[in-house]
Amino acid sequence: MTIATDQARVIDGVRAEQWIRIYRRMVTIREFEESVNELYTRALMPGLAHLYIGEEAVAVGICAALRQTDYITSTHRGHGHCLAKGASPDRMFAELLGKEAGYCRGKGGSMHIADPATGNLGANAIVGGSAGIATGAALSSKRLGTGQVTVCFFGEGALGQGVLYEVMNLAALWKLPVIYVCENNLYNEYTHYSETTAGDMLARGAAFGVQAESVDGQDVRAVYAAAQRLVERARKGEGPTFLVCRTYRYHGHHVGDINREYYRSKQEEQEWKTKGDPIKNFAAWMIQQRISDAAALEEMQKEVRAETKAAVEFAIAAPYPKPEEADEDVYA
Amino acid sequence: MPEVAVRELTFAQAVREALAEEMRRDKRVCIFGEDVAEAGTPFKVLSGLVEEFGCERVLDTPISEAGFTGMGVGAAMTGLRPVVDIMFGDFLTLTMDQLVNQAAKVHYMSGGTWKVPMVLRTTLGATRRSAAQHSQSLHAWLSHVPGLKVAMPSTPYDAKGLLKTAIRDENPVIFFEDKMMYKLKGSVPEGEYTIPFGVADVKREGEDVTIVATSSMVQVALGAAEMLEKIGVSAEVIDPRTTWPLDEKTLVESAKKTSRAIVVEEGYGRYGVTGEMASVIAEGAFYSLDTPVKRMGAMHVPIPFSPPLEDVTVPTEQTVFEAARAMCGKA
Numbered sequence A: 001m002t003i004a005t006d007q008a009r010v011i012d013g014v015r016a017e018q019w020i021r022i023y024r025r026m027v028t029i030r031e032f033e034e035s036v037n038e039l040y041t042r043a044l045m046p047g048l049a050h051l052y053i054g055e056e057a058v059a060v061g062i063c064a065a066l067r068q069t070d071y072i073t074s075t076h077r078g079h080g081h082c083l084a085k086g087a088s089p090d091r092m093f094a095e096l097l098g099k100e101a102g103y104c105r106g107k108g109g110s111m112h113i114a115d116p117a118t119g120n121l122g123a124n125a126i127v128g129g130s131a132g133i134a135t136g137a138a139l140s141s142k143r144l145g146t147g148q149v150t151v152c153f154f155g156e157g158a159l160g161q162g163v164l165y166e167v168m169n170l171a172a173l174w175k176l177p178v179i180y181v182c183e184n185n186l187y188n189e190y191t192h193y194s195e196t197t198a199g200d201m202l203a204r205g206a207a208f209g210v211q212a213e214s215v216d217g218q219d220v221r222a223v224y225a226a227a228q229r230l231v232e233r234a235r236k237g238e239g240p241t242f243l244v245c246r247t248y249r250y251h252g253h254h255v256g257d258i259n260r261e262y263y264r265s266k267q268e269e270q271e272w273k274t275k276g277d278p279i280k281n282f283a284a285w286m287i288q289q290r291i292s293d294a295a296a297l298e299e300m301q302k303e304v305r306a307e308t309k310a311a312v313e314f315a316i317a318a319p320y321p322k323p324e325e326a327d328e329d330v331y332a
Numbered sequence B: 001m002p003e004v005a006v007r008e009l010t011f012a013q014a015v016r017e018a019l020a021e022e023m024r025r026d027k028r029v030c031i032f033g034e035d036v037a038e039a040g041t042p043f044k045v046l047s048g049l050v051e052e053f054g055c056e057r058v059l060d061t062p063i064s065e066a067g068f069t070g071m072g073v074g075a076a077m078t079g080l081r082p083v084v085d086i087m088f089g090d091f092l093t094l095t096m097d098q099l100v101n102q103a104a105k106v107h108y109m110s111g112g113t114w115k116v117p118m119v120l121r122t123t124l125g126a127t128r129r130s131a132a133q134h135s136q137s138l139h140a141w142l143s144h145v146p147g148l149k150v151a152m153p154s155t156p157y158d159a160k161g162l163l164k165t166a167i168r169d170e171n172p173v174i175f176f177e178d179k180m181m182y183k184l185k186g187s188v189p190e191g192e193y194t195i196p197f198g199v200a201d202v203k204r205e206g207e208d209v210t211i212v213a214t215s216s217m218v219q220v221a222l223g224a225a226e227m228l229e230k231i232g233v234s235a236e237v238i239d240p241r242t243t244w245p246l247d248e249k250t251l252v253e254s255a256k257k258t259s260r261a262i263v264v265e266e267g268y269g270r271y272g273v274t275g276e277m278a279s280v281i282a283e284g285a286f287y288s289l290d291t292p293v294k295r296m297g298a299m300h301v302p303i304p305f306s307p308p309l310e311d312v313t314v315p316t317e318q319t320v321f322e323a324a325r326a327m328c329g330k331a
Ligand SMILES: Cc1ncc(C[n+]2csc(CCOP(=O)(O)OP(=O)(O)O)c2C)c(N)n1
Pocket: A050, A076, A077, A125, A126, A127, A128, A154, A155, A156, A157, A158, A183, A185, A187, A188, A189, A253, B034, B063, B065, B087, B091, B094
């Protein structure tokens, strides 16, 4: 791969090398999700999946500011979070296909990827379902003095769930190292968030004294900068924060949600895709800053695509778990 | 008797028709839940209702199950007849205080003064490859609680008739629909009818073994009964239709007649609906039984995602057939 610049060069306080890593992660997620969609349309994947395409800058910008030992909790739309935290595509695909080699040995599937090695406490199919887990993890990091930070990812739909406010209150009272990252992609399934969310989102955190801010979730640099600040704050023991990322999912709520015009227009989708694409915009910036060049980025994309293809093939060829395994793992 | 036209409707259409008819009949009936209006729910069960009844009566809510279920209780107490929609039965866990401590107890605690004429519709059932948090059948939890009624239709005909009864009932009714059954077709007569609660339906008559089944497992039991017929075993399939009130008499009488009984259900067997029905039969038909009553339910595990794992967690035609064959001593 030819990189036009010195990788040690520092732009916006970050080494070029790191920007390139960030780019590669975003492309990895995009390629992964495109393949998931294809697996679904080819009827190779059981069930459904909720694609993260369009929202890559959020997971990647946040996780780039985390250490491997830091924790995350994720959602039904969780592939991006898991990959951004360091999960490998082959075992992710294997899980999505229900194979033994998957992260959960086929027991979890798309909505339940968990991986202790990368600090992933688990994706969750209950909206708001991980708020307690994330805050509890922050409590143990504080008690055990490990210096770990927890990021709780959730969609703006989870703002409807009372448990979120119960734990925010506790996190503020106990100054816990947790960051509540709200991905506002404008829709709770098929309903625009403005029909479900009264008042000012940020004020919901602020009411508990949880520092609240919002960021352009299509701009990975902005997300990363915010995450670095908030993570550092949490690590220093300054307590919880609430970050709302404005973003957009390009595809349906799930892979089967094809006809969407009754709840959002094609024009709206097109605008986000053309003006707000996190990968294209970041690529343009990297080229302009001479962190990389078009040819190198294209080369990288090809590499990622080949890796993704290999990961899919691995998963397709991998064996299913044996039926006898169904009643293993119920108790520890 | 005048001729009544009979059509084939899907289970989903039957549910929708019951709601539409009740909403036309009674202006107090309203629906709330997530994505119930324009989206008509992810299963498209409610499509068209907001167009007819407007968003004053078909209300999209935030993802706040505890909150809007509680509002259902309060609204029911004060003059509306809400039909609360909980998309997946798994999310009932979020509504439990509202159902168990509030809805179920208001009438009794108030000395019979306040009433909660509310329906909560939700789903049950596995094998949709939706994993552990979208596949449970939790109706036993609600059937356990005095003050709640629980309906579990297994055909389009029953779905329509039972739902209309539920809406007219003066008590909180939890109404379970098998999400895998929404596309199942069956005949439904045009026009008005209701099905009383606490009356089981004999889905198939037989002599040798009684198979009591609910909801998703009724079709499975009927399939098993077909297989049994081929080996000379005549199975009677009984659907209680409501787990509470429970038609104990029909269960007991059938078991007395056949002298053998299996209860099959998609909930967990452990402390579950099958246990209750099996003991009703054992108590009532003890001296007529040739063999202990057998319970069949979901395997005692969270529902796994992977198809080969998920498939072994739920009773099937084959497993019910084998249980009945063994019980009847057929090789
Ligand atoms: C407690 C609960 N209620 C309802 C659902 C069904 N459901 C799944 S995703 C979703 C919308 C979530 O919207 P949001 O939180 O904004 O996340 P997004 O899908 O936009 O990423 C709903 C209602 C659920 N999984 N859990």
